[in-house]
Amino acid sequence: MTARPLSAAAIALNRFGLGACPGDDQPMEARRWLLEQFRDFEIRPAGMATLADAGIVVQRYRAQQRALKQAAGAAPGTLEASLKPIREAYMQTTRALYRDAVQARAQSALTTAAPFVERMVHFWSNHFCISTDNPELAAYAGSFERDAIRPHVLGRFSDMLLAVEQHPAMLIYLNQIASIGPDSPAALKAEQREPGRRLGLNENLGREIMELHTLGVRSGYSQADVTEFARALTGWTIDGLGRGHDREGDPDAFAFRPMQHEPGPRRVMGHTYDQAGEDQATAVLLDLARSPATASHVATKLGRHFAGDTPPPRLVARLAQEFERSGGDLPSLYRVLILSPEPWAATPLKFKTPWEWTISALRGMDQTGPGQLQLAGVQSALGQPVWKPGSPAGWDDTAASWAAPDALLRRVEFASRLAAPFGDRIDARVIGARVMPASLSEATAEQVRRSESPASALALLLVSPDFLRR
Known part of the structure; x- marks a missing residue:
């Protein structure tokens, strides 16, 4: 049969x-039905809008930990017993935040008037993924998709990229808040206080941006490029949660700490970046977003998602060309998908x-x-x-x-x-x-x-x- x-x-x-x-x-006219969803998408549906902010929960827990550790200095042996109840309460709270966020995500998927665009939210959330293995990320996960992905799903790739990399969830997930320029004022001051102590780089964010979020593997960058990009990223942290700043600021917001930034120009993939402070890493990011390698990487993933596990080369080429032509305009890419023949094959x-x-x-x-x-x-x-x-x-x-x-x-x-x-x-x-x-x-x-x-x-x-x- x-x-x-x-x-x-x-x-x-x-x-x-x-x-x-x-x-x-x-839908009587399937392609038109999909294209019309661009106007019907709800950036912040009711369930997502009411999600609790996670940062204050994380900030409060860190403050409690710090206070208990200071108190335990005068009473050795009491620290673990004191930490256990607040740790259990914290885990319970973060799990509840996570469950609420998953329910809100499902609610949006079940009631949306724009299911194609909602699918793209899920696609990009997986492309720029975090992991709730870390209890702090269990708290932040819902706000990551709500605040970094949803507002830009019908915008430009570069805008989504910047929002993602500056979101507290990504900065925690890829250990950026622990990355300090080795020759930054903060690192030199720490070494003066404690001779022999060297604060240094964490390359995770820079590496994953290049390998997974933009260029893709084997796309022409070197380990030296990763290291230089990591230096440019130093100073990117969370307001209220970065190193030495748990007591102040908004823990749901990005912050740049000039004292932690590695001074000097950076050389990444043949380009010199001599911008000051925060603008240096932003300039690198924007160039990565415009790269033909990024266009090819994104086009391949989109082709795989809609046209088969082995994406058709012609569709991938068409998507990559449109990515470059439009400057990473995402609705333009979606139109290519909708109007191309390959995703409409009449077999699953x-x-x-x-x-x-x-x-x-x-x-x-x-x-x-x-x-x-x-x-x-x-x-x-x-x-x-x-x-x-x-x-x-x-x-x-x-x-x-x-x-x-x-x-x-x-x-x-x-x-x-x-x-x-x-x-x-x-x-x-x-x-x-x-x-x-x-x-x-x-x-x-x-x-x-x-x-x-x-x-x-x-x-x-x-x-x-x-x-x-x-």
Whole structure:
């Protein structure tokens, strides 16, 4: 029994969007429907707008730690016992902030009028990823996506890049707040106080910007370029959380500390940067954002996300050319994707990640919110905890990472759990045709018809090959 070719509406809803909602009208002109979403996107939806600021929580905890350590100096042996209750309270608070942020993210994905643009928020959040392995980042993760990604998803790549690299979450994740120019006034003063003590560079942020956020691997930069860029970045920190500044400032804001900046010009990839202070690293960043290597790197990732695990070379070339022509204007890149033939192939091109699958399942069941379903725990169980990839490279975007037998078994188990309360209210035979308009395979339709109960029919639909792919 051969699969039916995907309709343009099904591709727009599921490959470009986040999955169809049965109650929504089907797009009659799929490409126009996608393009019109640029005007409908909500930068700060209600759930995101009400997320608590994380910085004050982190700042307060650090202040408590510092006070206890000072007090313990006069009473050795009491420090660990004193730290334990405040550490436990802090962990509980950061976990709650994280869970609330994941729920708000899901709420936006389920109710958005611009599911294609919302997908791009998730794409860029993974491209510029952080990881909540660190409790401080569990607190900051929601604000990172809200404040650094969402406002720029319909803007320029360079603006998003700057917002990302100056966000407290990225500065903590890649240890930038520990990076001090070796010959900066702050480092020299520290050595005068403690002879032999040398404060120094941390190259993590500079390296990952070049390797992952802009140029890509094997794109012509050297270790010397990384080191020089790291020197240019010194002084970039968090207002209220950087070295020696926990007591003052706004811990949710970027700050530049001139005393920590490595003096002198920098030479990065053949260019000399003699700007003063903060402007030096900004100038390097803007040049990296304009690089043809960055255009190629971003184009490849976009092509992979929409046109298959091995992105079509012609599509990648078209995207890279538009990136350079437009100066990294993101809506221009999205238009190329929407108007190119490759992403509209009438066969499934991508295997859904756990996040994509969960959101599309909830949308397919016409859910307007996660309700009592705690999606932070669900995504961990399915193998893709939100904002917690295994490395700064982010979550992989190929089927090999998500289609293993044990991963599929977890989806089957969760689909059964998800479908159980809705079996008497949702007719899988009806919604199957709605969420896969003119595209549901006869094999899946037959399995659904023959299911022993409404709940099992719904679960079968959610784990069918048709629904697992986009």
